[in-house]
Amino acid sequence: MNDRLIYLPLGGAGEVGMNAYVFGYGPKGKERLILVDIGVTFPDMDSSPGVDLIFPDISWLEANRDRLEAVFITHAHEDHVGALGHLYTRLGQPPVYARAFTGHLARLKMEEQGQDPARVSIAEPMPEMVEAGPFRVGFLPISHSIPESAGMVIDTPAGRVMHTADFKIDVTPVVGEAFDPAAWEAAAAPGVQALLCDSTNVFVERPGRSxxxxxxxxxxxxxxxxxxxxxxxxxxxxxxxxxxxxxxxxxxxxxxxxxxxxxxxxxxxxxxxxxxxxxxxxxxxxxxxxxxxxxxxxxxxxxxxxxxxxxxxxxxxxxxxxxxxxxxxxxxxxxxxxxxxxxxxxxxxxxxxxxxxxxxxTDRYHVSGHANRPDLERMHDIVKPKMVIPMHGEHRMLREHMKLAKSRGYASAIAPNGTMLDLTGDAPQVAEHVETSRIYLDGTAQIGALDGVVRDRIRMALNGHALVTLIIDEDGDPLGEPWCELSGLRESGRSRADLAEVIEGDLAQFMGRAGKKVLGDDDKLEDGLRRIVRNTAFNEIGKKPEVTVVISRLG
The missing domain is CATH 3.40.50.10710 (Metallo-hydrolase/oxidoreductase)
Incomplete structure (x- = not known):
């Protein structure tokens, strides 16, 4: 058989947050696709200063968006629905399905980003199923720390897949639906090819509390x-x-x-x-x-x-x-x-x-919304899948969950973000690797993690910034000496003289030595000025700042 069932996490596997899981079925490279969740994670000043939100890198999915049948949202936490409005157009504006509470909040997020909230359809829980290409998808209620959470039952020609999403086993959740083991057993009764399972609390040995x-x-x-x-x-x-x-x-x-x-x-x-x-x-x-x-x-x-x-x-x-x-x-x-x-x-x-x-x-005033190790074991036993695929968790959590599943007789493999698994056979196989990174929401702009914007911002935060300005006249000669403006650097260093003046003095000496060949070549001139600034600043204060050189040529 040439058709295959694939699973590809673009976020949420190898980290806690930013969940985005792709499932596909069909011939290799032509699979029809669905996306389960499209969430965010939050920045910190050390690794992403000034950034507002972080999204999963959906470049692969964007390139294949003509194959995307639908998006399904499991629950309304930001790390599962927060990127919907921001990335919706890049996904090709597919239909979106969610339960009522989640859908209400998803529609608000669509509106906030100028998208049509009517693209979000409200789905009833199983036995209702949504048709999406070769898939039939149902929302199976499960307990978590937010109302109307749902696992996903995904029927494919290669068998049934069950995706727990975030869950805990709680029969008295105060608000929302209690965990119903009978409903999960019934959903698993036809046989389950693969169970995609929350891994967050795999290291917690005691059963979860209500x-x-x-x-x-x-x-x-x-x-x-x-x-x-x-x-x-x-x-x-x-x-x-x-x-x-x-x-x-x-x-x-x-x-x-x-x-x-x-x-x-x-x-x-x-x-x-x-x-x-x-x-x-x-x-x-x-x-x-x-x-x-x-x-x-x-x-x-x-x-x-x-x-x-x-x-x-x-x-x-x-x-x-x-x-x-x-x-x-x-x-x-x-x-x-x-x-x-x-x-x-x-x-x-x-x-x-x-x-x-x-x-x-003290653990007296909070209970986790995620299943602890004994609860994960119970979920394995309820579903009895052919294979267990850990998801939602840091790499150490995924690895420990894989070891747990294998120790209990289940085929298993870990798939960090960008790792595509073939789930068609008796055990998961790595099919290929997809390049993944992150997308930063920086103000109103979306920028790639590899675009260099945040990297340069971090460098400036660590080392300060120097702006050097030089004017060259119509004859190719310097019009006065270069001047330097400093940001994020102390005013004086080892010599106790004004740092900007020390740098300007060294820049003037460089210009005095520069010949016509250097003066006529902006690249060589810029490299020389930058090197002088960084070396002088390092000798004075032990820092090599980021340097911007502005050369203005008259005529």
């Missing part, structure tokens, strides 16, 4: 706290927002929600019927007049985001409310790897004020 297990601990904490109580969690965790708000109300406190993302999620949950009721809240304006011992804030910024409510409260007043010594600040969340520095900055700022900070180290 969202409902937090209520009593949170209520005790809020009831026993003095001063004002502030709690932060993921804005998308609607169940946690409800549990926190209920704890505040039971403690006799007025509850105020702060943060646009949080309000947006609650509005979507209420509008789509995912959430039927929510404790009464007060506006930030009214909250400012409530005695602090009677007030509880639930705020955004659990991952240390600089512009979120948590960070602004830690720096001073936010919407008229100010933290004081004796208040309590709770992180009802887990710090995502890579965000530790931002979270610690907020914790230390709060500590300086005298606020008592409770983080996730």
């Amino acid at each position: 969202e409902a297990s937090l209520a009593s601990n949170l209520e005790s904490l809020v009831a026993g706290a003095g001063g004002m109580v502030v709690a932060t969690t993921f804005a998308s965790n609607v169940a946690r927002l409800k549990t926190l708000a209920e704890a505040g109300v039971r403690a006799g406190r007025s509850v105020c929600l702060m943060g646009r993302a949080m309000r947006r999620m609650l509005e979507a949950a209420l509008e789509t019927g995912v959430l039927e009721d929510f404790p009464p809240t007060v506006s930030p304006e009214d909250a400012a007049g409530v005695p602090r011992e009677n007030l509880m804030l639930v705020v955004t910024g659990s991952q240390g985001e600089r512009r979120a409510a948590s960070a602004q409260l830690a720096r001073g007043k936010y919407q008229g409310i100010e933290l004081k010594a004796g208040d309590t600040f709770l992180f009802s969340s887990k710090t995502i790897p890579g965000n530790e520095r931002g979270v610690l900055r907020i914790i230390n700022q709060l500590s300086e004020i005298g606020v008592d900070v409770i983080d996730d180290a």
Whole structure:
């Protein structure tokens, strides 16, 4: 048989975030394709300064977009749906399918980027199936830390594929659907060629805990706290927002929600019927007049985001409310790897004020939305696939999950971003490798990670910048001496003289030695001036700045 079933991750395999998974079926190089999820990850100042968002590199998919049948979104977390509006045109504007809550938020993201929200269709959960070329795709409800999450059941001529997406095994999730093992067993009953499975918590040996297990601990904490109580969690965790708000109300406190993302999620949950009721809240304006011992804030910024409510409260007043010594600040969340520095900055700022900070180290006020190792084993046993393909996780997580699957008798392989697997046979085989990188949203522009823009920005941040300007007259002779303007560099160095003046002196000497051949060749002149600036700066301050040379020729 010449047709094959392929799987190609473009994001989310080898990292946590930026999920984008391609499935294909058909003759080699002519497979019809579907895309499951199209998410973002978030930048940091060390590796991507000034960048707003990071998208998966979809160059391969863009080049093959005439073969793309549809996009399916498993749930409404940013790392699964956040890039939809930004990259939609590059995908060729295919139909998009999602469940009601996810689709509501996906349509908003499309609108924000000037795309037609009607391209997002609302799909009902199984047994309804969506036809997409050679695929029939169903949404199978699963529990996670956001309402209406779904695994994907993907029927192909080569067999059934089940894609868990992000999941946990939770039979009492507070908001949203409980995990239903019978439904998953029924979906797996015809036989499963491959199970694509979340790997995030593969190293956690204990079984996962239910969202409902937090209520009593949170209520005790809020009831026993003095001063004002502030709690932060993921804005998308609607169940946690409800549990926190209920704890505040039971403690006799007025509850105020702060943060646009949080309000947006609650509005979507209420509008789509995912959430039927929510404790009464007060506006930030009214909250400012409530005695602090009677007030509880639930705020955004659990991952240390600089512009979120948590960070602004830690720096001073936010919407008229100010933290004081004796208040309590709770992180009802887990710090995502890579965000530790931002979270610690907020914790230390709060500590300086005298606020008592409770983080996730106690494990009493947060439960993960991802399956732990015993829960992954249970999912394997429920589905009983021919092969297990780890996805959603750092490389070490994928590798450990592969080892776990093999130890339990399942064929398995890891496929980091850009690795195409052939899933047609009895075991996965690497079919080919696709060049993948990242796309940066920089302001309003999308730039490739290899375009050099961010690289140059990092170099300037590390070493500073020097601008050298030189004017050449009509006869090819220098009109005056070169001058230098410095940014991000100290004013003086070892000689204690003004650094710009020292550099200009050395540039003048170079120009005095330069012959007609050099003066007439912009490339040679630019190289010489750049070398002088970098060498002089290194001798004076130990830095070799980035140098821009502007040569203006009159006439």
